[in-house]
Amino acid sequence: MTHTQTAQETADLEHRPEAPVATGRAPRPDIVGGDVPEPPFPIRLQGPVQHGFKRGSKDLGFPTANLPDNALEPITSSAQTGIYFGYAQIAPRAGESNTLRDEDYKVFPMVMSLGFNPYYQNKTLTAEVHILHDYPCDFYGHDIRTIVLGYIRPELNYISREALIEDIRTDIRVGLKSLDRPAYSALANDDLFLKA
Ligand SMILES: Cc1cc2nc3c(=O)[nH]c(=O)nc-3n(C[C@H](O)[C@H](O)[C@H](O)COP(=O)(O)O)c2cc1C
Numbered sequence: 001m002t003h004t005q006t007a008q009e010t011a012d013l014e015h016r017p018e019a020p021v022a023t024g025r026a027p028r029p030d031i032v033g034g035d036v037p038e039p040p041f042p043i044r045l046q047g048p049v050q051h052g053f054k055r056g057s058k059d060l061g062f063p064t065a066n067l068p069d070n071a072l073e074p075i076t077s078s079a080q081t082g083i084y085f086g087y088a089q090i091a092p093r094a095g096e097s098n099t100l101r102d103e104d105y106k107v108f109p110m111v112m113s114l115g116f117n118p119y120y121q122n123k124t125l126t127a128e129v130h131i132l133h134d135y136p137c138d139f140y141g142h143d144i145r146t147i148v149l150g151y152i153r154p155e156l157n158y159i160s161r162e163a164l165i166e167d168i169r170t171d172i173r174v175g176l177k178s179l180d181r182p183a184y185s186a187l188a189n190d191d192l193f194l195k196a
Contacts, residue, residue, distance in 0.1 A: 050140070
């Protein structure tokens with residue numbers, strides 16, 4: 001069996017290979033992974049939401065919450081860079097001003113980008129979670145808790161912003177469809193998440 005490079009191994013390379021450019025690809029499968037999450041999933045991550053590079057996620061229409069670097073080891077040691085799906089929850093931290101509504105603290109589906117965002121040519125590895133919920137405002141400093149349940153695709157480079165947006169839209173469809181199976185949706189109630 002060939003060894004797939006973990007995200008940490010990719011980050012440690014002196015010269016990382018360039019990500020492939022997405023070109024009029026064949027239609028993508030609308031569901032990924034087996035009927036139950038397979039190792040290394042589920043992977044649980046949590047930490048205070050960090051500021052991202054602010055170059056594009058809001059601009060693209062897909063705001064993301066970045067996990068802190070020191071929270072990434074469980075996924076960077078066991079999974080490759082790429083796009084993932086699962087569930088996430090924002091939880092208030094003691095001492096932080098609480099600006100969200102009660103309904104914003106529920107568990108929601110998420111899609112996550114783990115890697116170097118080749119389109120933006122980031123030099124450092126980030127984990128950016130796009131939670132499928134319309135939050136009324138930013139929540140930096142709040143805790144993000146997330147359970148990663150499967151891999152969708154590798155990170156790609158794009159000839160246009162529109163092409164990247166189109167692929168993220170597909171990632172969301174694939175993520176939601178892939179979560180819509182009993183062994184996956186059951187994990188929205190995982191012990192990681194705070195109960196109301
Ligand atoms: C589901 C999802 C998939 C993404 N896929 C890619 C990708 O394949 N290539 C890429 O360069 N960036 C990808 N992005 C990352 C966006 O480029 C990222 O959100 C952008 O860098 C904005 O980050 P910033 O607000 O920290 O600047 C993806 C983001 C999400 C949420």
